[in-house]
Structures are given as structure tokens and as C-alpha cells.
Amino acid sequence: MKLFPRSLFGQMLLALVAGMAVSLTLTVWFLMHDRARQFDHFMGVHVAQRVVNLVAILDGSTPDERNRLIRIFNTTPYRHMVLDQPWAILNSGMSQQMQTFTSTLSQELGPDYPVQILFLGKAGNATGMAPADPRDLGGRFTALRAVIQVRLGDGTVLTLSQSFPAPHASETYLIIGSLILMGLTIALLTGWVVRRLTLPLRALANAANSLVLNLDQPPVPVTGSAEVASAASAFNAMQKELKKLLETRSQALAGVSHDLRLPITRLRLRAERIPDPELKAEIAVDLDEMDAMIATTLDFLRAGRSSEKQVKLNLAGLLELVSTEMEEAGATVKMSGAIPARILTRPIALRRCLTNLMDNARRYGGGQIDVDVSSTASTVEIRIGDHGPGIPTAETDRVFEPYVRLDTSRSRDTGGTGLGLSIARAIARQEGGEIRLESRPGGGLLAILSLPAYS
């Protein structure tokens, strides 16, 4: 069942086309069959009446007149009559068609004239009769021929060969052809309609997939059938609600973080009055830590929606600045590669992004940070590698989530609030770039920050 399509488009198309093919085939068969039956009946009656007329004229004539009349009535190759043939003895059975024709003839002629059919079929196959005329078989139409024997009133046997046109073969092709054309037209139209139905569904699925990455993505176009359109607008409404919910949460978090700043300010002033210098210093450290946590949380909530303006920035200068800070914090920084002269970016945001990445390398990466910069016409890539234990490939996505720290301990001794990478990535994305993590071949973690190049 591998051939069975999985997509809605394929399934709908298959159902419609298969259904149409079956119904069209049945229609053609029925039409053709019915047509043949009607033709047989019509021609049977027609030929029978002709034979009745001929028999009536010939039976009422003298033998001399008969020969003269037969010469007149014989229109080779369509009709040929002879009087000198013996009454044939049939040794093979008659076909259904022949039986029907015989009974039609007997009915028309009445009981006075015995009648039998010697042959009924394609013209030219009647052995011993008039030769086939090439015109019969030109392909334009096939003629049928009936060979009939009738015993006249005086016992004379009249043998008559009558041709009549068979149904036009080309007409049959025409019917089949037009039906195929109709089928194709309907299939194409169906394909188009189904595609129109399923395309908005695809757009909806894509939007749902990318919603996780970007809650601010433009709404899904409300197009297509009423059902799909209403699904799209329901999706848009959901996105709006999600955004509102998230914003409310963010605002609450921002509000708390923000409001905590006032008591911390007061505590700092109060701590100044503590006489014990050791206690005073300890409280100051705690307050600094609280301040830092609040600042990082606010940074995280603001990351990626900075109001800072983009400027042309000396990237080498920024890398040097951040490297110097890392070295002041005890790391060794090795810089390599060709740094492009400038980059269009938000300096404070990008500095935060680079600081977070390099700080991770410093903290978890064994103290040596390797920074390599390369660029193409469209992208600048800053690769920050460390010499630490790295992280399992399965975790490279999870570490970007806020408050996720792989060392499970929430202790700030190992450093960080678990927001650093989330902030860095939000910034990278606002700058039109991306951050990905890879394992280094020689061990350690590689953070790759790609940014659009200045053009």
C-alpha cells in the first residue's frame, strides 16, 4: 500500500480521479452496448421489410419477369440475388444475433414463406457470394452482410445477400475520445481545486511549525474554502491570544523585577549604616547578586526587542573589547581569521551577545577561548570554541531555552542564571543572524554566531 498517497492532496485527487474513471468506463460500456442493440434492432426490421417487399414482388411474377427484376434489383455489391441455389442445410448452430434476425424475418414474411439465414457478419466473409468490395472496408465504415434464403410460393429458392452499414467505428472512437478529453479536463480542474483547498492547509501547517520560533510572525492569510479560512483565522486568533498571554506573563515578570529595584536600592542605603564591616560587605555581595539576577531577567525579557539603533560598527574593535574583558576575568583568548571592516548592528546588544557566548566558553571551557572569524559576501561567522567537556548533541537545542542549565545545580558558584544563551540567541535573531552549537572535533564546544554581512 505504499502507492497510496499520504497527503490530503493526493488522497482527494486519487478518490476523485478513480471514481470518475470507473463511472466513465461504465457509462461508455453502457452507451456502446445500448447503441449496438438499438442498431441491431433497427437494421433487422429495416432489412426484414426490404426482404418482404422483394419476396412479394418476385413471388407474384413469372420466371422470366423474375430474372429481369433480379437484374434490376441487384445493386452490386450491396444486394445480390440468385434463384438457382439449392436450399442449404445448416450444420452449425446460429448465433443469438442470427436467431433474433430470423424470428424478425419470419414474423414479417408470415408463415407462407420459409426463411433461413446462412450468414450474418462482416461483409466479404460470405464465401461463394459476391466478392467483397474494397469500399466496404475503407475504414470509414464497416458493412455487415446478411445472406438469406427464402422459399417462394412455387418452391423456388431465393438466395439474397444484403449488405447494410454497421455502426461507424470512427464514431465509437469519437465517443471514447471525447470521454477521455472530458475525463482529463475534469481531472485537471479537480487537481486545481484540490490544490487550492490544500495549499492554505499547508500554509497553516507551516505557520504552526514556525510559531514556536517566532510568535511575532505575520498572520496566516485567510484564504481558501470557508472551512480552511475559518481554521486560518482561528489560528491567527490563537497566535494573538498566545502573544497576549506571553506578554502578560513577561510584563508580570518585568514588573516584579522592576519593582524589586526600589527595595534593593533602599537596602543598599541601609547597609551603609551597618557598623560591622564584614557583615556590610557580605550584604553588599548579596545585593549585587540580586541586582545582577534582576538585570539579567530584564535583559532576557527585552532581548531581541531592543530600541537601540543599528550603526556601522568596527567588529574587530568589539571582539577586542570583549576579549580584553575575558582576559581580565582570567581567560586566554586566541583570535584568528579575517575580520570584516564593519558590520551593521546594534553595538550594545551585539556586545552582550558576544560577551554571553565568550563568558560561557570561559566558564565551562577550561579557560582558553578560540575565536575564529570568517565571512562571505552575505554572512559573517564568528566561531567561539572552548576546551571544556562540551555538551551532548541532543542537548544543543535545549540549552537555548531560558533557565535551562545542564549542570542541574542552581548554584551561582558555577555561574550564570541560565539566561545567557537565550539572550544571546534572541539578540542574534534580532540582528538577522543565528547561533548554533556544535561539538569540536578535538573536544569542547563550538558556538557559531552568524550575522548578515555589511553590504
Added chain:
Amino acid sequence: MKRLLVVDDDKALRKLLGDYLGENGYEVVLVGDGEAMRQELARTAFDLIILDLMLPGEDGLTLCRDMRARSSVPILMLTARGDELDRIIGLEMGADDYLAKPFNPRELLARIRNILRRSQESPGTGAAPRQLIFAGWTLDLSARHLIDADGIVNPLSNGEFKLLQVLAEHPRTILSRDQLMDVLSGREALPYDRTIDVMISRLRRCLRDDARDPLLIRTIRNEGYMLSTQVEQRA
């Protein structure tokens, strides 16, 4: 004794500030909103106003702009957000400096001292310049950018920026390490002697000034540093 006017809507913080600044040798008047601030200003003169950004009624930015139009009293803005935009707007509204809550009390003292010294050196100059231009470089004080002749921003650390700002505010004047340290103070006491030398050498590299034969930031042996070029101030 210098007279300070503190405008903040939080009563507890106001009192704490009053006590702390009082203990550090200032005469402090405390008010809770813009209305009371105007009344105090109408009554007596002050050397510095410490103004909270978020106030009930008229907010700090409006008061700051309004006051700048009428007097040249230095203003130190207190913001609760520490947001980049608030800082820039605050400086553009004519504040002399800003400090984000929660601030370190000692940094507040350092800022107050700096502002008071600056206003003493050049009294009545009104709004501080927002751009300092020298030797093809522009120091944008609002955006805190050092911009080269090609319009490219060269990133500086906060300390480096402050240091360069002080040097550019006093061109062709020798500034001692003590004076420069004072500018950078407010942080915990680190061996600043060394840090200032490190920052100066990084500044020289940024300004593409030859470290062995510097033309812009010159070392005056046993005295300090000097920015030896003309500086144009732009509002």
C-alpha cells in the same frame, strides 16, 4: 555646604537618601513630586537636583526639560529601568548625568562630586554638549559612541568611554591619574593605577594612535595624561 534637592516619590528611599547624603556632608532637602520641587526652587537656590524619572503627576523627563529651559542647576536623573532609551532621552532632556536604580551609594556620591566639580569649573554653561569632535573623531555623548571619519562606531568599554570623555572635555589639559581615577570611581576599590594605564593603551589603539609615539593622548611623565588636540563641542 552644598545644597541638594532630592525629588523621589518613595518616602523611605527619600529619607534614606537624605540621611546618607547628610552624613556625607551635604545639606539635603527632600520632596515627593514636581509641585513641591517647584515650590522649593522658588524659595531657595540649590547646587544640584537629584530627580527621579518616574514621578506621580509630572514625570521626571518633563520636569527636567522644563527646568533646563529656566535655569542651569545641574540635574542627576535617577532611572529605575536602566534602559538605554531612558538614558538617552534623559540626557537629551538636559540631565547632566543619570544613575540607574538600584545604584551603589558610593557611586551616587562620586557622580554628585563630579557634577558639582564640573559646574564649578564652568558655571552657567547650561546644557552639556552632546558631541565632542576632535582629529576626525566624534564622541557622541548621548549614544555613547566613538565614531570615526567613515561613520563607523568603535566600541569602548564604559570606563574607556568615560576616560576619553573627560580627556576630551579638558583638551590640552594635563589630567592626573588621581583625577582620572575619580571619574571612574564609584566601583569597588581596585588597583586603578594599573587599570587606567591599560585603558589608555586600549584607547590609543582604538584611536589608531601610535603607542610609542602617541600624538593624541600623550603621557606626561610623572603627571598624567593629556589629549593634545583641539576639541569642538556641539550641542
